[in-house]
Amino acid sequence: MRDPAAYTCSKSFRGYPCTHRQWRHPGRCRFVHGYSRSFTVWFRAHQLDDHGFVVDFSSLKALEQRLVHQFDHTFLANADDPLLDTWQSLHDQGALDLRVMTNVGMEASAELVWDWANALLHCRDGGRSCCFRVEARENEKNAACFSAIPAWFSGAIPLNCGDGYPEDAWPERPYREHSYENPPPPYGHPADGPPPPGELAEAP
Numbered sequence: 618m619r620d621p622a623a624y625t626c627s628k629s630f631r632g633y634p635c636t637h638r639q640w641r642h643p644g645r646c647r648f649v650h651g652y653s654r655s656f657t658v659w660f661r662a663h664q665l666d667d668h669g670f671v672v673d674f675s676s677l678k679a680l681e682q683r684l685v686h687q688f689d690h691t692f693l694a695n696a697d698d699p700l701l702d703t704w705q706s707l708h709d710q711g712a713l714d715l716r717v718m719t720n721v722g723m724e725a726s727a728e729l730v731w732d733w734a735n736a737l738l739h740c741r742d743g744g745r746s747c748c749f750r751v752e753a754r755e756n757e758k759n760a761a762c763f764s765a766i767p768a769w770f771s772g773a774i775p776l777n778c779g780d781g782y783p784e785d786a787w788p789e790r791p792y793r794e795h796s797y798e799n800p801p802p803p804y805g806h807p808a809d810g811p812p813p814p815g816e817l818a819e820a821p
């Protein structure tokens with residue numbers, strides 16, 4: 618059966634300078650290096666909202682704040698990096714702002730943002746809209762994408778998220794960080810946990 622026609626739109630988020638390394642790589646990618654990351658997020662819906670939008674871009678502040686917290690002037694480290702204790706020590710000394718991830722690569726980062734976007738939309742729109750594609754770009758030449766349609770899209774039952782937004786509008790497991798034991802809190806560093814709502818960084 619053919620998928621019914623859908624409206625689509627996209628939103629770009631740019632300017633997130635951060636560093637990482639792929640410690641298993643035999644080449645220069647094993648060294649700490651950095652990019653100004655950017656993300657383009659694609660949305661779709663079979664019906665527009667009351668304002669005629671697939672997604673109201675002004676309602677994506679919570680997603681933008683997550684991007685700022687995760688990727689703006691941060692150091693990304695794989696959870697199995699053999700130097701993780703070193704990065705932890707440097708974080709504790711104030712030399713870097715550590716975020717621990719299952720995979721710091723652009724492909725996995727695209728999936729991470731896809732999860733975040735869909736956690737927000739599922740909770741808020743109850744299946745009317747979804748994120749179906751995210752491009753994570755490290756520079757003008759290189760980008761990676763993750764594409765998938767959530768199983769709940771169109772016809773799902775809205776979650777009980779409460780009235781507070783965005784503080785309580787996120788499910789307990791906003792993204793897939795389950796491939797190792799004792800994963801860090803959603804915002805990265807094991808000791809940090811999510812920042813208090815009043816301390817979320819303002820996006821530029």
